[in-house]
Amino acid sequence: MGNVIMGHADLISNKERGNSLFLIVLILIVAVFLFGFFGLAAFLKRRDRNRTVDDLTRFMFSHPERFSLTIIQNDQILLNHNGSKMFPLASTVKILFLLAFVHEVRKNQISFNDTVSIIEIDKFYIPNTDGGAHDNWKSKENIGQTVTMKEVLIGMMRYSSNACTDYIYLRVGKDNIQKIIDKYLPDNHTPVFSINSSMLVAPYLKKYKKKKTKEISGYMKEMKQKYFMDISGETFDALVHGKAAPLISSLPSANHIEIQKEFTRKLPSSSSENYASLMYRLGTGDLLSEVEKGLLDEITGPPNPQAENRIWYKGGSTLFVMTSAIFKETASDSISLAFFIEDMNRLDMLWIDHVYQPFLQKITTEPLFRQQLIADLKDKL
Structure with missing residues:
Protein backbone atom coordinates (compact mmCIF):
# COMPACT_ATOMS: atom_id res chain seq x y z
CA MET A 1 0.00 0.00 0.00
CA GLY A 2 2.87 2.32 0.95
CA ASN A 3 4.55 1.69 -2.39
CA VAL A 4 1.34 2.60 -4.19
CA ILE A 5 1.10 5.86 -2.24
CA MET A 6 4.75 6.67 -2.87
CA GLY A 7 4.35 5.91 -6.57
CA HIS A 8 1.34 8.17 -6.75
CA ALA A 9 3.26 10.91 -4.94
CA ASP A 10 6.14 10.54 -7.38
CA LEU A 11 3.74 10.96 -10.28
CA ILE A 12 2.32 14.13 -8.74
CA SER A 13 5.81 15.43 -8.01
CA ASN A 14 6.95 14.74 -11.58
CA LYS A 15 3.85 16.44 -12.94
CA GLU A 16 4.43 19.48 -10.74
CA ARG A 17 8.05 19.65 -11.83
CA GLY A 18 6.95 19.39 -15.44
CA ASN A 19 4.42 22.20 -14.98
CA SER A 20 7.02 24.33 -13.21
CA LEU A 21 9.54 23.74 -15.98
CA PHE A 22 6.94 24.61 -18.61
CA LEU A 23 6.06 27.79 -16.73
CA ILE A 24 9.73 28.79 -16.44
CA VAL A 25 10.29 28.20 -20.16
CA LEU A 26 7.15 30.18 -20.97
CA ILE A 27 8.29 33.08 -18.78
CA LEU A 28 11.70 33.04 -20.45
CA ILE A 29 10.13 33.07 -23.91
CA VAL A 30 7.86 35.99 -22.97
CA ALA A 31 10.80 37.84 -21.40
CA VAL A 32 12.94 37.35 -24.50
CA PHE A 33 10.06 38.48 -26.71
CA LEU A 34 9.41 41.59 -24.61
CA PHE A 35 13.11 42.41 -24.45
CA GLY A 36 13.40 42.02 -28.20
CA PHE A 37 10.21 44.01 -28.85
CA PHE A 38 11.14 46.95 -26.65
CA GLY A 39 14.73 46.77 -27.80
CA LEU A 40 13.60 46.95 -31.42
CA ALA A 41 11.18 49.78 -30.58
CA ALA A 42 13.98 51.72 -28.88
CA PHE A 43 16.29 51.11 -31.85
CA LEU A 44 13.67 52.26 -34.36
CA LYS A 45 12.85 55.33 -32.28
CA ARG A 46 16.54 56.24 -32.04
CA ARG A 47 17.00 55.61 -35.76
CA ASP A 48 13.95 57.69 -36.66
CA ARG A 49 15.15 60.52 -34.45
CA ASN A 50 18.36 60.66 -36.46
CA ARG A 51 16.64 60.81 -39.85
CA THR A 52 17.32 63.88 -41.98
CA VAL A 53 16.00 65.65 -45.05
CA ASP A 54 18.38 63.54 -47.12
CA ASP A 55 16.56 60.42 -45.91
CA LEU A 56 13.30 61.88 -47.17
CA THR A 57 14.76 62.62 -50.61
CA ARG A 58 16.10 59.05 -50.79
CA PHE A 59 12.64 57.80 -49.82
CA MET A 60 11.17 59.84 -52.67
CA PHE A 61 13.59 58.28 -55.17
CA SER A 62 12.75 54.78 -53.89
CA HIS A 63 8.97 55.27 -53.69
CA PRO A 64 7.99 57.69 -56.47
CA GLU A 65 4.41 56.43 -56.45
CA ARG A 66 3.83 57.56 -52.86
CA PHE A 67 4.22 61.30 -53.28
CA SER A 68 3.34 64.16 -55.55
CA LEU A 69 5.26 67.41 -55.81
CA THR A 70 4.45 70.41 -57.99
CA ILE A 71 6.72 73.47 -58.04
CA ILE A 72 5.93 76.69 -59.92
CA GLN A 73 8.41 79.57 -60.06
CA ASN A 74 8.05 82.84 -61.95
CA ASP A 75 5.24 81.49 -64.14
CA GLN A 76 7.11 78.29 -65.03
CA ILE A 77 6.23 74.79 -63.86
CA LEU A 78 9.61 73.47 -62.76
CA LEU A 79 8.36 70.10 -61.53
CA ASN A 80 5.07 68.25 -61.65
CA HIS A 81 5.68 64.74 -60.35
CA ASN A 82 2.40 62.80 -60.04
CA GLY A 83 0.76 66.20 -60.26
CA SER A 84 -2.68 64.89 -61.17
CA LYS A 85 -2.73 62.04 -58.65
CA MET A 86 -5.46 62.38 -56.03
CA PHE A 87 -4.47 62.48 -52.35
CA PRO A 88 -6.58 63.00 -49.22
CA LEU A 89 -5.97 66.64 -48.31
CA ALA A 90 -6.49 66.61 -44.55
CA SER A 91 -6.34 70.21 -43.25
CA THR A 92 -4.83 71.65 -46.45
CA VAL A 93 -8.41 71.89 -47.75
CA LEU A 267 -11.54 62.93 -46.75
CA PRO A 268 -11.79 65.57 -49.50
CA SER A 269 -9.10 64.82 -52.07
CA SER A 270 -7.28 66.69 -54.80
CA SER A 271 -3.93 66.98 -56.56
CA SER A 272 -0.68 68.82 -55.99
CA GLU A 273 -0.90 70.58 -59.36
CA ASN A 274 -4.31 71.94 -58.33
CA TYR A 275 -3.09 73.40 -55.07
CA ALA A 276 0.27 74.68 -56.33
CA SER A 277 -1.53 76.42 -59.19
CA LEU A 278 -4.18 77.87 -56.88
CA MET A 279 -1.59 79.25 -54.45
CA TYR A 280 0.36 80.80 -57.32
CA ARG A 281 -2.73 82.41 -58.82
CA LEU A 282 -3.76 83.78 -55.43
CA GLY A 283 -0.34 85.27 -54.82
CA THR A 284 0.51 86.67 -58.25
CA GLY A 285 -2.82 87.15 -59.99
CA ASP A 286 -5.90 89.29 -59.48
CA LEU A 287 -8.04 86.70 -57.69
CA LEU A 288 -7.47 88.72 -54.52
CA SER A 289 -7.22 92.47 -54.01
CA GLU A 290 -4.10 93.91 -52.38
CA VAL A 291 -6.12 94.48 -49.20
CA GLU A 292 -7.23 90.85 -49.22
CA LYS A 293 -3.67 89.67 -49.80
CA GLY A 294 -2.62 91.74 -46.81
CA LEU A 295 -5.25 90.00 -44.70
CA LEU A 296 -3.98 86.61 -45.86
CA ASP A 297 -0.52 87.69 -44.73
CA GLU A 298 -1.93 88.17 -41.24
CA ILE A 299 -4.09 85.04 -41.23
CA THR A 300 -2.03 82.36 -42.94
CA GLY A 301 1.46 83.82 -42.83
CA PRO A 302 4.01 83.40 -40.05
CA PRO A 303 3.41 85.26 -36.75
CA ASN A 304 6.43 87.54 -37.34
CA PRO A 305 6.79 87.94 -41.11
CA GLN A 306 9.78 89.55 -42.76
CA ALA A 307 8.74 92.82 -44.35
CA GLU A 308 10.35 92.05 -47.70
CA ASN A 309 8.85 88.56 -48.03
CA ARG A 310 5.36 87.14 -48.32
CA ILE A 311 4.70 83.54 -47.38
CA TRP A 312 1.40 81.71 -47.12
CA TYR A 313 1.23 78.17 -45.89
CA LYS A 314 -1.33 75.53 -45.04
CA GLY A 315 -0.58 71.94 -44.23
CA GLY A 316 -2.46 68.93 -43.00
CA SER A 317 -1.91 65.40 -41.83
CA THR A 318 -3.47 62.22 -40.57
CA LEU A 319 -1.68 59.09 -39.45
CA PHE A 320 -1.31 58.16 -43.13
CA VAL A 321 -0.86 61.33 -45.19
CA MET A 322 0.95 64.65 -45.01
CA THR A 323 0.00 67.50 -47.33
CA SER A 324 1.01 71.13 -47.76
CA ALA A 325 0.56 74.08 -50.08
CA ILE A 326 2.86 77.12 -50.02
CA PHE A 327 3.23 80.46 -51.76
CA LYS A 328 6.34 82.58 -51.24
CA GLU A 329 7.17 85.93 -52.79
CA THR A 330 10.38 87.92 -52.54
CA ALA A 331 11.67 90.93 -54.45
CA SER A 332 13.01 88.65 -57.19
CA ASP A 333 10.91 85.48 -57.12
CA SER A 334 7.40 84.15 -56.85
CA ILE A 335 7.19 80.47 -56.03
CA SER A 336 4.46 78.05 -55.07
CA LEU A 337 4.54 74.37 -54.33
CA ALA A 338 2.32 71.57 -53.13
CA PHE A 339 3.82 68.44 -51.62
CA PHE A 340 1.61 65.45 -50.80
CA ILE A 341 2.90 62.17 -49.39
CA GLU A 342 1.13 59.03 -48.21
CA ASP A 343 2.06 55.88 -46.31
CA MET A 344 -0.96 53.66 -45.79
CA ASN A 345 1.19 51.09 -43.97
CA ARG A 346 2.50 53.78 -41.60
CA LEU A 347 5.94 52.18 -41.53
CA ASP A 348 7.67 55.33 -42.77
CA MET A 349 5.28 58.10 -41.75
CA LEU A 350 6.54 57.97 -38.16
CA TRP A 351 9.94 59.31 -39.19
CA ILE A 352 8.76 61.36 -42.16
CA ASP A 353 6.74 63.38 -39.68
CA HIS A 354 10.00 64.59 -38.09
CA VAL A 355 11.67 65.76 -41.31
CA TYR A 356 8.69 66.95 -43.37
CA GLN A 357 8.77 70.56 -42.13
CA PRO A 358 12.59 70.87 -42.42
CA PHE A 359 12.25 69.58 -46.00
CA LEU A 360 9.66 72.26 -46.80
CA GLN A 361 11.87 74.88 -45.20
CA LYS A 362 14.84 73.91 -47.36
CA ILE A 363 12.91 73.66 -50.59
CA THR A 364 11.34 77.10 -50.16
CA THR A 365 14.36 78.99 -48.81
CA GLU A 366 17.42 77.35 -50.39
CA PRO A 367 17.53 77.78 -54.20
CA LEU A 368 20.49 75.43 -54.67
CA PHE A 369 18.75 72.63 -52.76
CA ARG A 370 15.57 73.19 -54.75
CA GLN A 371 17.38 73.20 -58.10
CA GLN A 372 19.34 70.05 -57.27
CA LEU A 373 16.24 68.23 -56.04
CA ILE A 374 14.32 69.09 -59.19
CA ALA A 375 17.21 67.95 -61.39
CA ASP A 376 17.62 64.69 -59.46
CA LEU A 377 13.91 63.90 -59.52
CA LYS A 378 13.69 64.54 -63.26
CA ASP A 379 16.79 62.43 -63.87
CA LYS A 380 15.91 59.47 -61.66
CA LEU A 381 12.12 59.25 -61.93
Missing part, protein backbone atom coordinates in the same frame (compact mmCIF):
# COMPACT_ATOMS: atom_id res chain seq x y z
CA LYS A 94 -8.97 74.69 -45.22
CA ILE A 95 -7.47 77.08 -47.78
CA LEU A 96 -10.81 76.85 -49.58
CA PHE A 97 -12.74 77.62 -46.39
CA LEU A 98 -10.70 80.83 -46.09
CA LEU A 99 -11.35 81.79 -49.72
CA ALA A 100 -15.05 81.18 -49.27
CA PHE A 101 -15.00 83.50 -46.25
CA VAL A 102 -13.26 86.21 -48.31
CA HIS A 103 -15.97 85.92 -50.96
CA GLU A 104 -18.71 86.27 -48.33
CA VAL A 105 -16.99 89.42 -47.04
CA ARG A 106 -17.11 90.82 -50.58
CA LYS A 107 -20.87 90.26 -50.57
CA ASN A 108 -21.18 91.98 -47.18
CA GLN A 109 -22.56 88.78 -45.67
CA ILE A 110 -19.90 88.67 -42.97
CA SER A 111 -16.95 90.72 -41.71
CA PHE A 112 -13.48 89.96 -40.40
CA ASN A 113 -14.41 92.15 -37.43
CA ASP A 114 -17.61 90.30 -36.49
CA THR A 115 -17.40 88.89 -32.98
CA VAL A 116 -18.59 85.64 -31.45
CA SER A 117 -18.55 84.09 -27.99
CA ILE A 118 -15.77 81.54 -27.51
CA ILE A 119 -18.49 79.19 -26.27
CA GLU A 120 -19.82 78.98 -29.82
CA ILE A 121 -16.39 77.87 -31.04
CA ASP A 122 -15.68 75.48 -28.19
CA LYS A 123 -18.82 73.44 -28.79
CA PHE A 124 -17.14 72.11 -31.94
CA TYR A 125 -14.06 70.98 -30.02
CA ILE A 126 -13.47 67.21 -29.92
CA PRO A 127 -10.78 66.44 -27.31
CA ASN A 128 -7.57 64.66 -28.29
CA THR A 129 -8.15 64.89 -32.03
CA ASP A 130 -6.15 67.93 -33.19
CA GLY A 131 -2.74 67.53 -31.58
CA GLY A 132 -3.40 70.40 -29.19
CA ALA A 133 -4.10 72.90 -31.98
CA HIS A 134 -7.23 74.42 -30.42
CA ASP A 135 -5.66 74.86 -26.98
CA ASN A 136 -2.49 76.30 -28.54
CA TRP A 137 -4.55 78.87 -30.43
CA LYS A 138 -6.38 79.95 -27.29
CA SER A 139 -3.26 80.21 -25.16
CA LYS A 140 -0.79 81.71 -27.65
CA GLU A 141 -3.28 84.24 -29.06
CA ASN A 142 -4.62 85.14 -25.60
CA ILE A 143 -8.16 84.29 -26.63
CA GLY A 144 -10.77 85.66 -24.24
CA GLN A 145 -14.51 85.22 -23.94
CA THR A 146 -15.19 86.99 -27.23
CA VAL A 147 -13.25 86.59 -30.48
CA THR A 148 -13.32 88.23 -33.90
CA MET A 149 -13.81 86.24 -37.06
CA LYS A 150 -10.27 87.19 -38.05
CA GLU A 151 -9.01 85.51 -34.87
CA VAL A 152 -11.10 82.43 -35.66
CA LEU A 153 -9.57 82.31 -39.14
CA ILE A 154 -6.09 82.52 -37.62
CA GLY A 155 -7.06 79.59 -35.40
CA MET A 156 -8.13 77.63 -38.48
CA MET A 157 -5.17 78.47 -40.71
CA ARG A 158 -2.12 79.10 -38.52
CA TYR A 159 -2.97 76.65 -35.74
CA SER A 160 -5.25 74.28 -37.70
CA SER A 161 -7.93 74.21 -35.00
CA ASN A 162 -10.69 71.92 -36.21
CA ALA A 163 -13.18 73.64 -33.90
CA CYS A 164 -12.43 76.99 -35.56
CA THR A 165 -12.78 75.29 -38.94
CA ASP A 166 -16.21 73.90 -38.14
CA TYR A 167 -17.38 77.32 -36.99
CA ILE A 168 -16.21 78.87 -40.27
CA TYR A 169 -17.97 76.01 -42.08
CA LEU A 170 -21.15 76.90 -40.17
CA ARG A 171 -20.95 80.63 -40.86
CA VAL A 172 -19.93 80.42 -44.52
CA GLY A 173 -22.00 77.37 -45.44
CA LYS A 174 -21.17 74.19 -47.28
CA ASP A 175 -22.69 75.38 -50.56
CA ASN A 176 -20.59 78.55 -50.65
CA ILE A 177 -17.40 76.58 -50.00
CA GLN A 178 -18.34 74.16 -52.76
CA LYS A 179 -18.85 77.12 -55.11
CA ILE A 180 -15.22 78.11 -54.51
CA ILE A 181 -14.11 74.61 -55.51
CA ASP A 182 -16.30 74.69 -58.61
CA LYS A 183 -14.92 78.11 -59.56
CA TYR A 184 -11.20 77.70 -58.89
CA LEU A 185 -10.63 73.93 -58.92
CA PRO A 186 -13.35 72.43 -61.11
CA ASP A 187 -11.30 69.34 -61.98
CA ASN A 188 -9.75 66.70 -59.75
CA HIS A 189 -11.34 67.78 -56.49
CA THR A 190 -13.88 65.77 -54.53
CA PRO A 191 -16.75 67.53 -52.70
CA VAL A 192 -16.14 69.29 -49.42
CA PHE A 193 -17.80 68.53 -46.07
CA SER A 194 -17.11 69.08 -42.38
CA ILE A 195 -13.86 67.20 -41.77
CA ASN A 196 -14.06 67.76 -38.00
CA SER A 197 -17.48 66.21 -37.48
CA SER A 198 -16.61 63.37 -39.86
CA MET A 199 -14.34 62.00 -37.13
CA LEU A 200 -17.57 61.05 -35.36
CA VAL A 201 -18.78 58.83 -38.20
CA ALA A 202 -17.24 55.72 -36.61
CA PRO A 203 -18.92 56.20 -33.19
CA TYR A 204 -22.14 57.06 -35.05
CA LEU A 205 -21.99 53.70 -36.82
CA LYS A 206 -21.30 51.99 -33.52
CA LYS A 207 -24.13 53.71 -31.64
CA TYR A 208 -26.88 54.03 -34.23
CA LYS A 209 -26.08 51.29 -36.75
CA LYS A 210 -25.00 48.81 -34.04
CA LYS A 211 -21.72 48.04 -35.78
CA LYS A 212 -19.03 46.33 -33.73
CA THR A 213 -15.67 48.09 -33.65
CA LYS A 214 -14.03 45.30 -35.65
CA GLU A 215 -16.68 45.67 -38.36
CA ILE A 216 -16.49 49.44 -38.82
CA SER A 217 -13.37 49.70 -41.00
CA GLY A 218 -14.71 47.18 -43.49
CA TYR A 219 -18.11 48.85 -43.47
CA MET A 220 -16.54 52.28 -44.08
CA LYS A 221 -14.40 50.88 -46.88
CA GLU A 222 -17.50 49.75 -48.78
CA MET A 223 -19.53 52.81 -47.85
CA LYS A 224 -20.51 55.18 -50.66
CA GLN A 225 -18.89 58.60 -50.33
CA LYS A 226 -22.27 60.33 -50.30
CA TYR A 227 -23.43 58.20 -47.37
CA PHE A 228 -20.25 59.06 -45.46
CA MET A 229 -20.85 62.75 -46.15
CA ASP A 230 -24.50 62.47 -45.10
CA ILE A 231 -23.50 60.98 -41.75
CA SER A 232 -20.87 63.70 -41.37
CA GLY A 233 -23.67 66.20 -41.86
CA GLU A 234 -25.69 64.56 -39.09
CA THR A 235 -22.76 64.56 -36.69
CA PHE A 236 -22.09 68.21 -37.58
CA ASP A 237 -25.68 69.08 -36.67
CA ALA A 238 -25.23 67.18 -33.41
CA LEU A 239 -22.22 69.37 -32.59
CA VAL A 240 -24.12 72.54 -33.53
CA HIS A 241 -27.02 71.68 -31.22
CA GLY A 242 -24.92 70.34 -28.35
CA LYS A 243 -26.05 66.74 -28.78
CA ALA A 244 -22.77 65.10 -29.76
CA ALA A 245 -21.54 64.19 -26.25
CA PRO A 246 -22.46 60.47 -26.56
CA LEU A 247 -20.56 60.23 -29.84
CA ILE A 248 -17.54 62.12 -28.51
CA SER A 249 -17.37 59.94 -25.39
CA SER A 250 -17.37 56.75 -27.46
CA LEU A 251 -14.79 57.98 -30.00
CA PRO A 252 -11.79 56.37 -28.22
CA SER A 253 -13.44 52.94 -28.42
CA ALA A 254 -14.25 53.39 -32.12
CA ASN A 255 -10.93 54.80 -33.27
CA HIS A 256 -8.95 51.72 -34.28
CA ILE A 257 -6.06 52.40 -36.66
CA GLU A 258 -7.81 50.58 -39.52
CA ILE A 259 -10.83 52.83 -38.97
CA GLN A 260 -8.58 55.89 -39.13
CA LYS A 261 -7.14 54.60 -42.40
CA GLU A 262 -10.58 54.37 -43.99
CA PHE A 263 -11.49 57.76 -42.51
CA THR A 264 -8.42 59.24 -44.24
CA ARG A 265 -9.46 57.75 -47.57
CA LYS A 266 -12.88 59.40 -47.28
